[in-house]
Amino acid sequence: MKKLAVFVEGQTEQLFVCKLLEEIAGKNNITIEKKKWRINKKGIRVFTTVDVLSSNKKTSYNILIYDCGSDSKVKSDISENYDNLVKNNYDKIIGLRDVYPNKYQEIGKIEKYLHYGIKTKPISVSIVLAVMEIEAWFLAEASHFTKIHKKLTIDRIVKHLNFDITKEDIELRNHPAQDLNNIYGLESFAYNKRRKNCERTIKALDFNLIYLDLVNRIKYLSKFIYEINSFLT
Missing domain, CATH: 3.40.50 (Rossmann fold)
Known part of the structure; x- marks a missing residue:
């Protein structure tokens, strides 16, 4: 072993x-x-x-x-x-x-x-x-957003938050955890370090x-x- x-x-x-x-x-x-x-x-x-x-x-x-x-x-x-x-x-x-x-x-x-x-x-x-x-890696897995809520599409994120996750160098984002919270917030969800919230995101990846x-x-x-x-x- x-x-x-x-x-x-x-x-x-x-x-x-x-x-x-x-x-x-x-x-x-x-x-x-x-x-x-x-x-x-x-x-x-x-x-x-x-x-x-x-x-x-x-x-x-x-x-x-x-x-x-x-x-x-x-x-x-x-x-x-x-x-x-x-x-x-x-x-x-x-x-x-x-x-x-x-x-x-x-x-x-x-x-x-x-x-x-x-x-x-x-x-x-x-x-x-x-x-x-580590949340930069979660951000980059952009398909998970519609699993959090079906309306969290890339187009909507670009329109309201003015950045395209699929095109940016995700390692240059200064505070990815806050980016996640801002994206989830478009549908009144939150991202923080609470176990329940972390597990929800990781399950969706x-x-x-x-x-x-x-x-x-x-x-x-x-x-x-x-x-x-x-x-x-």
């Missing part, structure tokens, strides 16, 4: 990565354990298991997905858990965090910082950015489109899926 640990900045990323892995590897071929940070009685920051998704069969892949609770914690949580993952024979570690609220021009500096001082042997570590937020099409158009999505594929193959 191959083992992967993924450290993400929050609940939205954890939900998305879980669904993405299920779609790519197949639900019957993968066991996913979700972990979330908390402060224990001694005041120490620890991770506890909040959910386990398994087919109850012998699976080929065992995945841990850590919700670090903040973009600033992804790197440090990888460092603090690295030796334990080595002891438990993990094969690969991936980190995922947003660029926002930092600026696009700071991406190079952020990437340099994220990889500075990180152990990479015996387990390889890759920390990937979602530019500017076409993961085949993300994996087979958007991966060729979105640089950092491509980087993330490359890391997933390098583990699965």
Whole structure:
């Protein structure tokens, strides 16, 4: 059995990565354990298991997905858990965090910082950015809008919000989560970080489109899926 640990900045990323892995590897071929940070009685920051998704069969892949609770914690949580993952024979570690609220021009500096001082042997570590937020990937999967509401067509979005999701470089959008909220708001829906709202959006996404099409158009999505594929193959 191959083992992967993924450290993400929050609940939205954890939900998305879980669904993405299920779609790519197949639900019957993968066991996913979700972990979330908390402060224990001694005041120490620890991770506890909040959910386990398994087919109850012998699976080929065992995945841990850590919700670090903040973009600033992804790197440090990888460092603090690295030796334990080595002891438990993990094969690969991936980190995922947003660029926002930092600026696009700071991406190079952020990437340099994220990889500075990180152990990479015996387990390889890759920390990937979602530019500017993971919601950029949701925005780019434009077919999902009419699943939220049938009237949320591309033409209507262009008319009222003056940008065409299908033509723009989605990684240049400064605050994609706000863009999603503005689009949903055309039909009095909201997008925010509440679990119910995140799950509604992720459920509406076409993961085949993300994996087979958007991966060729979105640089950092491509980087993330490359890391997933390098583990699965």
